Amino acid sequence: GQQLNQSPQSMFIQEGEDVSMNCTSSSIFNTWLWYKQDPGEGPVLLIALYKAGELTSNGRLTAQFGITRKDSFLNISASIPSDVGIYFCAGRKETSGSRLTFGEGTQLTVNP
Amino acid sequence: NAGVTQTPKFQVLKTGQSMTLQCAQDMNHNSMYWYRQDPGMGLRLIYYSASEGTTDKGEVPNGYNVSRLNKREFSLRLESAAPSQTSVYFCASSLRGFETQYFGPGTRLLVL
Numbered sequence: 001g002q003q004l005n006q007s008p009q010s011m012f013i014q015e016g017e018d019v020s021m022n023c024t025s026s027s028i029f030n031t032w033l034w035y036k037q038d039p040g041e042g043p044v045l046l047i048a049l050y051k052a053g054e055l056t057s058n059g060r061l062t063a064q065f066g067i068t069r070k071d072s073f074l075n076i077s078a079s080i081p082s083d084v085g086i087y088f089c090a091g092r093k094e095t096s097g098s099r100l101t102f103g104e105g106t107q108l109t110v111n112p
Numbered sequence: 113n114a115g116v117t118q119t120p121k122f123q124v125l126k127t128g129q130s131m132t133l134q135c136a137q138d139m140n141h142n143s144m145y146w147y148r149q150d151p152g153m154g155l156r157l158i159y160y161s162a163s164e165g166t167t168d169k170g171e172v173p174n175g176y177n178v179s180r181l182n183k184r185e186f187s188l189r190l191e192s193a194a195p196s197q198t199s200v201y202f203c204a205s206s207l208r209g210f211e212t213q214y215f216g217p218g219t220r221l222l223v224l
Contacts, residue, residue: 040218090155092210100213
């Protein structure tokens with residue numbers, strides 16, 4: 001079953017605000033990924049994290065690989081309307097080969 | 113490059129009918145995956161193919177079969193569709209198992 005708990009489930013924010021979301025698990029992961037899905041499209045990779053404690057940025061997005069290897073965080077600064085979509089975290093365990101486990105997603109709405 | 117393509121985009125089936133979802137990638141990737149996405153559930157892995165000639169079950173394989181036809185193509189078959197298989201199906205591929213997965217646009221399936 002689902003092993004990643006992603007929160008919040010949804011967010012409604014004003015343009016220009018910062019956004020934070022996170023993903024937690026009781027299991028240890030050796031890779032954390034953050035994807036964004038636009039309506040009617042497939043997920044697109046935003047950031048990949050490979051080491052505990054790693055902090056990686058992609059433009060206005062910053063993600064961190066938690067020290068315990070059981071969590072990850074995504075921050076979006078100065079949100080804009082095109083940030084609207086569903087954000088998914090995904091993790092890969094050392095024992096699961098190439099298989100990813102996905103969180104339930106965070107639906108982000110940005111009001112202009 | 114078209115990336116990952118999926119056909120059809122939409123399909124309506126009656127319970128008990130069969131169909132095959134097609135997926136092709138033109139990135140010379142070795143690994144391919146089939147996921148289903150249901151509201152509030154994130155993406156769940158149905159089957160994957162680590163390399164041409166191999167297939168393995170994922171988290172939710174019951175009711176599905178797959179064929180890795182060649183390096184480019186990976187099909188998903190529903191032999192006797194059930195309403196519980198109403199979902200959005202995504203195909204993905206990666207160069208190797210541990211690398212970034214690229215997703216297709218999805219197939220929206222409704223089983224009545």
